[in-house]
Amino acid sequence: MSLSWCAIDFGTSNSAVAVPDAAARGGSRLVVLEDSQPTMPTAVFYFAEHPPLAPGAEPPRAVGRAAIAAYVDGYDGRLMRSMKSLLGSSLFEQSTDVGGGHALRYRDVVTGYLRHLKAAAEHAAGTSPAASVTRAVIGRPVFFVDDDPVRDATAQAALEACARDAGLRELAFQYEPIAAAFDHEAGCTHEELVLVADIGGGTSDFSIVRVGPQRRDRLERADDILGNHGVHVAGTDFDRRLELEALLPALGYRSHGPASGGRAAREVPSAVYHDLATWHLINTVYAPARVAELQRMASWYADPAHHRRLMQVLRERLGHELAARTEAAKIDVAQLHHGDAAKLDEQAEVRIALDAVEAGLSVRLGERQAMAALDAELERIVDAARQTVRDAGLAPARIDTLYFTGGSTGLAPLVARLAAAFPQARAVRGDRLSSVARGLGLHALRLFGPVASAR
Structure with a gap:
């Protein structure tokens, strides 16, 4: 099996990476990113105090939990989080002070973080420097930007540019809720219509996907995706x-x-x-x-x-x-x-x-x-779920399974409201932080794995 691909879930709050593994369920596994964990906070901390830098060199940094720990421990510097929210914004190409008299473009911050995830994939897969990971499936929200197709396309183009700057050459994008549906499908014993609720730090995305054991090995799944919708409201x-x-x-x-x-x-x-x-x-x-x-x-x-x-x-x-x-x-x-x-x-x-x-x-x-303060946001998310079903031309009763993933599905009032909107659906909780990455790994295997190569 080729080791030259990975799947990246670059989340607003947390990130995860999958690599091929013939011995793992579905042919891929999650990379241990730090502290024995397969997920890592999407965070970078740039240290303001450091030895003199060579021309063009970036300040030293920490990523993930180490970045947050450096901030909490009081080191002088700049903590960057929610970097994904900058994609498609006018700030993306602008520079920002990272301390110690240094400035970096937000674009370079995102590129550096993706380069770290790529390196983690290479280390976990045992890939030699001469055969580095150059192909990737990257997750994306249904909408980076609500009701603005131009800015939404700009956001994906910005993410693609950062991925290429990080050394990834052959790229494919997949909607994050659809990837979560693929992860759910790996355990399905019969065909069902799944409404995936992927609610993370930056977006609440919904997709209706037809899944089942007879469909999971198909590369082209366009006819199984019955609808998708989302709003830029989340954690x-x-x-x-x-x-x-x-x-x-x-x-x-x-x-x-x-x-x-x-x-x-x-x-x-x-x-x-x-x-x-x-x-x-x-x-x-x-x-x-x-x-x-x-x-x-x-x-x-x-x-x-x-x-x-x-x-x-x-x-x-x-x-x-x-x-x-x-x-x-x-x-x-x-x-x-x-x-x-x-x-x-x-x-x-x-x-x-x-x-x-x-x-x-x-x-x-x-x-x-708290519930009164969040009422409008929660209702917007539930309305987005209902709209997804309407856009697909379906009645709510047609939904067999309501599948929850994303860090913000840990908020009980939100899950309860969504379940109440589809009372006949079976509620299933996926792994809040890693089901998207697992599904992206399944999709990457279909695109880049040995079966795809033999086509």
Whole structure:
């Protein structure tokens, strides 16, 4: 079997890689990326403190869990996450400060991360430098960008360019939810219609796929894909909404300035808070000119504590820490919820400590408060699932299986809402973080494996 291919699930929050293995189920296996785990956070940390660099050299970096650990441990530098969300945006070709007086294009950050995944595949497969991995199947969301086909095509082209810069020459793309359907199909004993709900960090994607033991070895599956649809709403949007709802009011979000001259108090400007709650925009609030402007706005706040806390976050660059604390609180509050809105516990809440902002400061996130904050996002996702079925010309009752994958399917209220929309379907949970990569590996084997070569 050729070792010259891999399958890459480049996710918003987590990534995984599959390589050929004749002894494994389906002919491919997942690569152990770090800490004995087959998945790795999609994160890069660039160290600001390092020896002098040669001309054109990039600063030293850590990836995955090591990147997050470097950030948590307080190393001076720049943490990059949610890189996938930059594809198709105007920021992609722009440069960003990574510390120590160095700047890199966002494009180069993505390329470097893909190069790391490629190297991990080569190491795991035992491929020699003379026969490196040059072919790959790469997953992509149904829509990188909602309702904008031009930007969506631009996003895939950007990802392809980065993959080629990383050394991959022969590329194929596959929708991530369809790849998850292929992983589910590997264990099917009869034909069924599957609605795949792939809900990760950046997108919520749905596909209806006809699967079964008589179909799994076919290379051309176009007639088995009955519909696909998606929305650019997922885990990072949940975090953003909860940060605005629970954390940032302590820093002045939606607060007002003092009333004066007989006029009602006005709400303080909110742009800085929305940027603080958006991963790929957090670092924009640290620009010296913007910090200076916000510093001059102290008189705009009726409560001086709000402005003092905001400036502490900007001076100490605590934006990513606030985002991480929000994500942790989301997970904690989700564990309080069992999916029945009628049974929300008014007393159930989690405490979010913000001592880095102000000694003794904390905020509370209640179960009902969290579900109310996420209601619009959850409903958009459920509507996207219903739209997928309508686009396929099917009644909801025709769906045999509702297959869940993606990190955000760990949010119980979301899974409960989707299951309620298709009550006759059997709910199946795939591996939240690796089923897409496994399915991409199956697809890569059909494209690049020995059977494909013999065609």
